[in-house]
Amino acid sequence: MTHSMTIELSEAVYQSLSKEAEAQGRKVEEILVERLVRDAPGQIDDPFEKLIGAFDSGGMNWAEKHDEYLGENLMREIRGENE
Secondary structure, three states: OOOOOOOOOOHHHHHHHHHHHHHHOOOHHHHHHHHHHHOOOOOOOOOOHHHOOOOOOOOOOHHHHHHHHHHHHHHHHHHOOOO
């Protein structure tokens, strides 16, 4: 589920976001949402979060990079490399 919001920003904050967005070829809204998500960890419903610390992963950094590892594995499957 997603929600739509309207927010008011000071001119200085908007200008800062606008410059960053322009430099990256992106929309101000994209930059703002990215920052909100980044600065609100734990607000994202991550089904693997409840497993963090549940077992010894042999020193790998699964807690921080599980999405990356799962994505890499999915790409290998799509390419047919896991067979």
